[in-house]
Amino acid sequence: MSMLDRAQCEALDASDPLAAARDRFHLPEGVIYLDGNSLGALPKATARRIDDVIRGQWGDDLITGWNKHGWVDLPRALGAKIAKLIGADADEVVVCDSTSLNVFKLLSAALALRPDRRIILSDNGNFPTDLYMAQGLAQLLGRDHRLEIVAPDAVIDRIGEDVAVVMLTEVDYRTGRRHDMAAINARAKAAGVHTLWDLAHSAGALPVDLNGSGADFAVGCGYKYLNGGPGAPAFLFVARRWQDATQQPLFGWFGHAAPFAFETAYQPKSGIDRFLVGTPPVLGMAALACGLETFDGIDLNLVRQKSLALGDLMIRLVAQECPDFDLALASPVGAERGSQVSYAHPSGYAVMQALIARGVIGDFRAPNLIRFGFTPLYVRYRDIWDAVAALKAVLATAEWQNPALNRRAAVT
Amino acid sequence: MSMLDRAQCEALDASDPLAAARDRFHLPEGVIYLDGNSLGALPKATARRIDDVIRGQWGDDLITGWNKHGWVDLPRALGAKIAKLIGADADEVVVCDSTSLNVFKLLSAALALRPDRRIILSDNGNFPTDLYMAQGLAQLLGRDHRLEIVAPDAVIDRIGEDVAVVMLTEVDYRTGRRHDMAAINARAKAAGVHTLWDLAHSAGALPVDLNGSGADFAVGCGYKYLNGGPGAPAFLFVARRWQDATQQPLFGWFGHAAPFAFETAYQPKSGIDRFLVGTPPVLGMAALACGLETFDGIDLNLVRQKSLALGDLMIRLVAQECPDFDLALASPVGAERGSQVSYAHPSGYAVMQALIARGVIGDFRAPNLIRFGFTPLYVRYRDIWDAVAALKAVLATAEWQNPALNRRAAVT
Numbered sequence: 085m086s087m088l089d090r091a092q093c094e095a096l097d098a099s100d101p102l103a104a105a106r107d108r109f110h111l112p113e114g115v116i117y118l119d120g121n122s123l124g125a126l127p128k129a130t131a132r133r134i135d136d137v138i139r140g141q142w143g144d145d146l147i148t149g150w151n152k153h154g155w156v157d158l159p160r161a162l163g164a165k166i167a168k169l170i171g172a173d174a175d176e177v178v179v180c181d182s183t184s185l186n187v188f189k190l191l192s193a194a195l196a197l198r199p200d201r202r203i204i205l206s207d208n209g210n211f212p213t214d215l216y217m218a219q220g221l222a223q224l225l226g227r228d229h230r231l232e233i234v235a236p237d238a239v240i241d242r243i244g245e246d247v248a249v250v251m252l253t254e255v256d257y258r259t260g261r262r263h264d265m266a267a268i269n270a271r272a273k274a275a276g277v278h279t280l281w282d283l284a285h286s287a288g289a290l291p292v293d294l295n296g297s298g299a300d301f302a303v304g305c306g307y308k309y310l311n312g313g314p315g316a317p318a319f320l321f322v323a324r325r326w327q328d329a330t331q332q333p334l335f336g337w338f339g340h341a342a343p344f345a346f347e348t349a350y351q352p353k354s355g356i357d358r359f360l361v362g363t364p365p366v367l368g369m370a371a372l373a374c375g376l377e378t379f380d381g382i383d384l385n386l387v388r389q390k391s392l393a394l395g396d397l398m399i400r401l402v403a404q405e406c407p408d409f410d411l412a413l414a415s416p417v418g419a420e421r422g423s424q425v426s427y428a429h430p431s432g433y434a435v436m437q438a439l440i441a442r443g444v445i446g447d448f449r450a451p452n453l454i455r456f457g458f459t460p461l462y463v464r465y466r467d468i469w470d471a472v473a474a475l476k477a478v479l480a481t482a483e484w485q486n487p488a489l490n491r492r493a494a495v496t
Numbered sequence: 497m498s499m500l501d502r503a504q505c506e507a508l509d510a511s512d513p514l515a516a517a518r519d520r521f522h523l524p525e526g527v528i529y530l531d532g533n534s535l536g537a538l539p540k541a542t543a544r545r546i547d548d549v550i551r552g553q554w555g556d557d558l559i560t561g562w563n564k565h566g567w568v569d570l571p572r573a574l575g576a577k578i579a580k581l582i583g584a585d586a587d588e589v590v591v592c593d594s595t596s597l598n599v600f601k602l603l604s605a606a607l608a609l610r611p612d613r614r615i616i617l618s619d620n621g622n623f624p625t626d627l628y629m630a631q632g633l634a635q636l637l638g639r640d641h642r643l644e645i646v647a648p649d650a651v652i653d654r655i656g657e658d659v660a661v662v663m664l665t666e667v668d669y670r671t672g673r674r675h676d677m678a679a680i681n682a683r684a685k686a687a688g689v690h691t692l693w694d695l696a697h698s699a700g701a702l703p704v705d706l707n708g709s710g711a712d713f714a715v716g717c718g719y720k721y722l723n724g725g726p727g728a729p730a731f732l733f734v735a736r737r738w739q740d741a742t743q744q745p746l747f748g749w750f751g752h753a754a755p756f757a758f759e760t761a762y763q764p765k766s767g768i769d770r771f772l773v774g775t776p777p778v779l780g781m782a783a784l785a786c787g788l789e790t791f792d793g794i795d796l797n798l799v800r801q802k803s804l805a806l807g808d809l810m811i812r813l814v815a816q817e818c819p820d821f822d823l824a825l826a827s828p829v830g831a832e833r834g835s836q837v838s839y840a841h842p843s844g845y846a847v848m849q850a851l852i853a854r855g856v857i858g859d860f861r862a863p864n865l866i867r868f869g870f871t872p873l874y875v876r877y878r879d880i881w882d883a884v885a886a887l888k889a890v891l892a893t894a895e896w897q898n899p900a901l902n903r904r905a906a907v908t
Contacts, residue, residue: 110555119559126555131547134779138546142725143522143538146857147531155726182774184748185597192636208760213749213774216762220747224604224636233760307775313554314567314778335632336596337625346670346862348620348645350628362594362625363719366726367546367779445558450758 087404088469093397096465101386105461108378109311116467116474118446121257121285121424121457124311130374137370149366158369159338159360165376166310166319169384170283170302171293176327178356179306179319179369180338183284186303186320187217187251189332189359193322194249194278194301195221195229196330201248202229205277207236209256214282218251236261240271247277254292255285255422258449260395260415262286262422266297273298278326284308287319289391289423289459291384294321301326306368309423309459311375317368320359327355336361378461390460391423394468398425398456401472409479414453424457431484435475438484444474499816500881505809508877513798517873520790521723528879528886530858533669533697533836533869536723542786549782561778570781571750571772577788578722578731581796582695582714583705588739590768591718591731591781592750595696598715598732599629599663601744601771605734606661606690606713607633607641608742613660614641617689619648621668626694630663648673652683659689666704667697667834670861672807672827674698674834678709685710690738696720699731701803701835701871703796706733713738718780721835721871723787729780732771739767748773790873802872803835806880810837810868813884821891826865836869843896847887850896856886 097103110126111117117125141149150156163177170177180186191204204218215231222229234242236256243250250272255262265281272279281302286292288309294302300323306316335350337343338360342351352358399413414426429435429452436448446456456471478484509515522538523529529537553565562568575589582589592598603616616630627643634641646654648668655662662684667674677693684691693714698704700721706714712735718728747762749755750772754763764770811825826838841847841864848860858868868883890896 110551112556112558115558117558123554123559123561125558126550131550131555134546134550135543138538138543138725138783139522142535143543144524146524146527146529146537147535147859148852148857149535149726181593181597182748184774185593185746188746211749212752212758212760215760216747216749216752219762220745224745225638227638313550314561315775315781317777318774333632333636334597334600335628336594337623337628340624340628344862346624348624348627350631362596362730363727365729365777365780367783368777369727371550371779440560445560447559450756 088401090466090469093465093469100390100465102382102390102460105378105382106464109462111462114443116444116471118444118456118458118463118471120459120462121308122447123307123314124309124375124459125462127311127374127378129377130313130371133374134367134370137367155364155366158364158366162369162372162376163319163356166287169292169379170287170304170321171291171295172321173295173324175356176324177319177321178359179317179372180360180364181318183282183303183305183318184213184217186318187214187280187282188221189334190280190301190303190320190322191218191221191249191251192333193326193330194280197278197326198248198276201246203247204229204231205239205242205247205250206231206233207239207252208233209236209258209261210251210253211257211282211284214251214253236263239263240268243268243271243275243277245275247275249278249280251280253282253284257285258414258453258455259426260422260424262420265299269298285422285424288379290388295323299323306372306375310372311378312372313368313375315368316372316375317365322356322359327358331358334361338362338364382461387460391458392419392421394458394460394463394465395421395423395425397465397468398472401468402427402475405472405476406479424455426453426455428452429454434484435478438478439474442474442478444471500813502878502881505877505881512802512877514794514802514872517790517794518876521874523874526855528856528883530856530868530870530875530883532871532874533720534859535719535726536721536787536871537874539723539786539790541789542725542783545786546779546782549779567776567778570776570778574781574784574788575731575768578699581704581791582699582716582733583703583707584733585707585736587768588736589731589733590771591729591784592772592776593730595694595715595717595730596625596629598730599626599692599694600633601746602692602713602715602732602734603630603633603661603663604745605738605742606692609690609738610660610688613658615659616641616643617651617654617659617662618643618645619651619664620645621648621671621673622663622665623669623694623696626663626665648675651675652680655680655683655687655689657687659687661690661692663692665694665696669697670826670865670867671838672834672836674832677711681710697834697836700791702800707735711735718784718787722784723790724784725780725787727780728784728787729777734768734771739770743770746773750774750776794873799872803870804831804833806870806872806875806877807833807835807837809877809880810884813880814839814887817884817888818891836867838865838867840864841866846896847890850890850898851886854886854890856883
């Protein structure tokens with residue numbers, strides 16, 4: 085394979101059909117941001133929109149904003165926008181709470197659909213909070229429910245008629261390995277097992293086809309590829325066939341059939357609204373709306389193509405520029421990969437600190453992974469060149485051994 | 497009793513020790529806002545602070561903001577500020593999630609402390625979502641837990657050795673009736689019952705003494721008297737003696753002993769942090785911080801004095817100005833009242849719409865209550881005069897019978 089240089093990367097940028105989308109974001113000077121899989125960059129529209137919500141809506145219209153400005157409708161309105169990104173219908177998605185809490189709700193709902201079974205199947209590549217929520221629910225239920233954790237590639241064969249739910253994160257937060265959602269859904273359906281997908285590292289990064297692949301339940305995160313801001317509200321999906329056939333146990337007034345009748349007894353609303361709990365966080369919702377608008381007019385197939393191309397470029401450039409260092413590729417090659425590339429390095433934490441000090445922001449995941457995420461709306465091919473050049477410089481000079489580089493791990 | 501006039505109300509404003517606090521808020525021209533018990537007014541500091549968080553922190557520092565700007569510490573930092581308002585220690589309060597979800601967490605924790613008992617005692621003045629959360633939890637547990645709802649004045653005598661938890665909202669959202677927290681806590685303690693208080697209509701409106709009165713658990717709302725903005729995050733309190741003796745079932749990574757070690761098994765952190773679940777909503781948290789700062793240097797005893805004085809003034813002026821209309825006082829007189837006054841009127845909904853059309857914003861609660869909340873930091877005595885004058889005008893001209901006045905009920 086011929087050697088690549090920076091000019092070739094610039095040429096890729098020049099012919100990139102998504103290149104103009106970068107202008108939708110504020111990106112600080114001198115920074116190469118490869119951590120949009122942890123916290124998406126700031127859309128340019130956000131600051132002004134939030135200022136308007138604060139001063140023009142809350143400040144001037146006070147309580148009347150709930151109706152006048154549609155605050156009460158935000159969970160559904162934003163859900164409808166996300167639905168388009170994940171292959172769902174508009175009335176199958178709502179924005180609410182955190183990913184963790186949404187896992188709890190939907191896992192409860194799924195277990196209730198299979199009262200005869202006790203096993204929640206997951207894998208050791210799932211994000212820990214999903215596993216924790218399952219453990220908490222199983223313990224609370226006290227009816228011998230059990231979380232069974234297998235290796236990612238053992239999941240599909242383990243799906244059987246003793247399993248109630250298979251709960252997986254589609255794209256592994258550490259390695260970027262992607263599950264075959266359609267195959268798992270098909271196998272699950274054949275065994276009478278319901279599926280709960282965490283789309284934290286999928287939604288906005290690649291086309292997801294929940295309904296086309298027969299998924300039952302899904303959750304996802306607002307602050308990664310959806311660019312909703314730190315701690316943005318999360319979302320959940322319930323296939324229409326299950327919405328009225330089950331319910332979740334966090335009976336809150338926003339899930340009530342008549343929340344403003346202030347009745348004493350809970351009566352769930354029909355449809356997806358019964359998966360809501362408390363009052364919608366308006367500021368966070370408004371910021372997430374701006375994040376979702378960065379996808380307006382964007383073809384997710386182009387996003388996926390570019391995401392894979394950026395990752396392939398990184399893998400090729402690291403092989404070309406950094407062959408002599410102690411880096412081991414930890415991500416799959418090709419379409420089995422989500423939108424990130426990770427490398428194992430014995431001193432991964434310090435290496436990443438040195439990269440950040442040089443303005444190349446990725447992140448570290450225990451025990452030894454450095455992780456680079458690709459957000460095709462704002463990451464350029466030349467950024468990959470520059471990031472690998474920085475990585476080479478860090479490793480060649482061993483500047484990562486500088487003990488002053490120390491910092492707590494960031495939030496995924 | 498002598499007749500009052502507006503000049504006397506203005507004189508009360510002139511000698512009000514809290515008068516200067518009004519300048520901490522943005523209040524629209526021509527509006528008298530008596531709904532701070534539903535959504536607090538906008539602090540002047542908020543818009544600029546949030547703009548700085550968005551542009552200066554998220555925009556420029558991206559993922560590094562979690563540590564650089566202390567985002568991860570917000571639940572504790574804001575909890576410590578709220579602790580001062582509710583008679584708790586700094587390490588007994590965290591800000592997180594919604595009031596509803598926090599009820600679920602603490603009710604679960606409280607029930608786990610009394611596995612021998614099955615009754616959750618509450619009253620029919622409790623806010624419905626609290627009752628719903630209890631119903632959802634009882635149903636999920638499937639172990640014959642039962643929510644028993646009695647009249648507010650029957651609660652104390654019903655507390656007995658068959659009750660696991662008594663769960664009450666201190667101040668009734670409809671009538672403003674206030675429970676005697678100290679008496680109920682004492683009775684509960686004698687019967688081995690744990691207490692869970694909802695401070696939605698208390699925190700910031702009157703001094704609360706959780707530890708002095710022996711409370712076990714409490715929750716509260718960020719968007720009412722704490723001025724955190726629409727859907728602001730809520731808070732929860734766990735007395736230190738119970739923090740490590742129990743846990744809540746929503747096992748999220750922010751409650752884990754080592755959230756960034758990404759371990760597979762949940763291990764709760766020691767202390768109040770185990771009551772956290774998902775990633776903190778940074779924008780909502782930052783806005784709530786501004787809301788809490790409106791209490792800096794404020795003596796809550798003065799807040800309480802003024803709150804009662806505003807309510808007494810309203811009751812006196814309504815009696816003086818509106819004796820001939822179909823208004824029935826639905827709130828207690830004197831210290832048994834929180835920070836609001838409510839009246840029953842057969843056409844309460846339409847009356848409130850007509851008032852709002854005149855710029856006097858209170859709200860309506862089914863079946864027939866019009867509700868006026870007093871936020872002593874920004875409501876003036878003259879506002880009460882003007883509100884009652886508007887009420888008189890509405891009722892005297894029957895302008896509330898205008899069928900064009902129609903609007904969905906607002907969020908409490």
